Amino acid sequence: MRRCRKIQKDMERYLDKELLPEKIHGFEDHLRTCVRCRRVLDEKREQRRLRVESLIPDEIPITTDEIIFAIQGESVPEGAVPSSMEDTTPWWKKLKTLTFRPVPAIAFAVCLIALGLSLFLPFGSHTHRKPGIVIEEIESTHSFVIYRPQHTGTTVIWIVPAKRGSKEAT
Amino acid sequence: MAKKAAERAIHHRENGNDAERFRKIVDDFRSRIYHTAYGIVQDPDDAKDITQEVFLKIYEKMGTFKGEASFSTWIYRITVNACIDMLRKKKTGPQVSLREGIHYGARETGSPLIVGRPDSPFDATYQTELRAKIKEAFLKLSPEHRTALVLREIEGLSYQEIANSLECSVGTVMSRLHYARKRMQKLLAPVWGDSR
Amino acid sequence: MKYLSRFFLTLVFLAACAFFPITPQLNAAQRVQLEWRVISASHQRGNVDPRLRDIYRDLGSVFNYSSYRLINMNRVYLSLNQEVSVPLAPNQTFIIRVMGISRQWVRARIQLIRSGRSIFGTSVQLMNGRTLLIGGPTDHGKTLIFSLRSFW
Numbered sequence: 001m002r003r004c005r006k007i008q009k010d011m012e013r014y015l016d017k018e019l020l021p022e023k024i025h026g027f028e029d030h031l032r033t034c035v036r037c038r039r040v041l042d043e044k045r046e047q048r049r050l051r052v053e054s055l056i057p058d059e060i061p062i063t064t065d066e067i068i069f070a071i072q073g074e075s076v077p078e079g080a081v082p083s084s085m086e087d088t089t090p091w092w093k094k095l096k097t098l099t100f101r102p103v104p105a106i107a108f109a110v111c112l113i114a115l116g117l118s119l120f121l122p123f124g125s126h127t128h129r130k131p132g133i134v135i136e137e138i139e140s141t142h143s144f145v146i147y148r149p150q151h152t153g154t155t156v157i158w159i160v161p162a163k164r165g166s167k168e169a170t
Numbered sequence: 171m172a173k174k175a176a177e178r179a180i181h182h183r184e185n186g187n188d189a190e191r192f193r194k195i196v197d198d199f200r201s202r203i204y205h206t207a208y209g210i211v212q213d214p215d216d217a218k219d220i221t222q223e224v225f226l227k228i229y230e231k232m233g234t235f236k237g238e239a240s241f242s243t244w245i246y247r248i249t250v251n252a253c254i255d256m257l258r259k260k261k262t263g264p265q266v267s268l269r270e271g272i273h274y275g276a277r278e279t280g281s282p283l284i285v286g287r288p289d290s291p292f293d294a295t296y297q298t299e300l301r302a303k304i305k306e307a308f309l310k311l312s313p314e315h316r317t318a319l320v321l322r323e324i325e326g327l328s329y330q331e332i333a334n335s336l337e338c339s340v341g342t343v344m345s346r347l348h349y350a351r352k353r354m355q356k357l358l359a360p361v362w363g364d365s366r
Numbered sequence: 367m368k369y370l371s372r373f374f375l376t377l378v379f380l381a382a383c384a385f386f387p388i389t390p391q392l393n394a395a396q397r398v399q400l401e402w403r404v405i406s407a408s409h410q411r412g413n414v415d416p417r418l419r420d421i422y423r424d425l426g427s428v429f430n431y432s433s434y435r436l437i438n439m440n441r442v443y444l445s446l447n448q449e450v451s452v453p454l455a456p457n458q459t460f461i462i463r464v465m466g467i468s469r470q471w472v473r474a475r476i477q478l479i480r481s482g483r484s485i486f487g488t489s490v491q492l493m494n495g496r497t498l499l500i501g502g503p504t505d506h507g508k509t510l511i512f513s514l515r516s517f518w
Contacts, residue, residue, distance in 0.1 A: 012347070012348070012351060016322060016329070016347075017328075018328065018329055043362075047355075047358075047362060048323060050300065050301075050304060051304055051308075051319075051323060051354070052323055052324055053301065054300070054301040054302075054304035054305050054308075055208075055209050055212070055304070055305065055308060055320065055323075055324060056205055056208070056209065056324060057204065057205065057208045057214060057217065060200065060201050060204045060205075061214060061218055062200065062204060062218050062221055062222065063200075064193065064196045064197050064200055066417075066439075067196050067200065067221070067222060067225050068189075068192070068193060068196060069439075069441070070222055070226075070416070070417040071192075071225060071226055071229050103376065104376070107376040132492075132493045132496035133490055133491065133492055133493065133496050133498050134490065134491040135488060135489075135490050136473075136488075136489040136490060136491065137488065137489050138486075138487070138488040139484075139486070139487045139488075140485065140486040140487070140488075141485045141486070142485060142486065142502070144486070144502075147428065149424075149427055149428055153493075153495075153496045153497070154424045154428065154496070154497045154498070154499060155490075155496070155497075155498050155499070156428050156498075156499045156500075156501065157488065157498070157499070157500045157501075158500075158501050158502050159478070159485075159486055159500065159501070159502030159503065160502060161502060161503075161504060215435065219413075219415060219416055222415075222416045222417055223416050226416060
């Protein structure tokens, strides 16, 4: 009986596969001969199985792409390079160390000019400067409110629910 | 060591390998992190938020990983901290409310558990209620006890790995596991009968 | 000689790259990338989905909700006259149709369909990277906010 109590005390560690190697032999020998301890061990094993089954989710509702997409919007992490490794040389001093390569430099300058021309010359109607979002038309069976906060480029269209009649945008 | 890791990170960035490396990490650890988070907080939305947050932290700190612990230990540590933060922030009590007065007949029948898959709608209902009861009991444990139980029983980590992830001693892990199981046993005694 | 030919080749390539988008005929074949998100907002315990970090400032400055949860999000490439249907809640769907693409703008028609009936429709011009928020529809007591952005 005392032996059974000792064995049952070690059961969780045995199921955790953490029972000391020198104890395993005696433990398993006892189980072979003791029906009662075997039953207790089976119950513990079953309870553990049910516990795991109850606590794990049915599915993983988040995909690798979703995670990566959400993070890609973030800026380059500050901690990626330890501060001790950061180059503290001021940018104007770095300019001196640059070697001048005429071919890429001229090509870059020409490209910049071309880009500038394409942006500012009136080649087409699409080059006219307009605000961030233009609402051309709205048809709605409900009342609506248009709100443009000045400090952000966001435009909000708030469809007022039919019965409530008051907008919730602040 | 840190310098080497940082150099490696810069090397990866320069070679455009960071994105691929990070994708590999997400692929490898997505389910483990979600399972751990869900196991501890028992809320799918919170677990999803935690998973996202953990990957953001991994992404931010990838260059500062010192290699003193194994990479997975480091990730479990971040996950567990995020879960505990979330639980502390929300200070949740039990999330599962069940009808009172459900008797499972465990004591009466002397057969404490229904073993195996449900065969009939009645069994299916029983299993669902049993799961809910287990969940309810689990939510009564403290975050630290839940964490130890999840890392051991769901994630299958050894005592030493759990100790490394939680930054505590193996003795503490064993005591937390012992307490968590004892309390679960006590809370669920009416469900599966205390045969000991 | 080797340098000279390389210079001219680089020049031609870069000039071609710079002028390419202003050719209207080529624009017609261009595709635009649209990103939409469906957000559930409520006054419950404050909790903001980490995936809304980039637009949380916008949301927070416009609405007074304390909880924002991302229900659904996607990025799709659409060509001219292509449309995409975004489920908002049971019986509520947004349909986005691309009506025009220029280098800085995309013209889109957005319709909210509830139980097979169009209850709201708008035509907008979106500048690259700017966010349009359409809010108001509700689902199980929570307010739904639809956010739309375009990228090139």
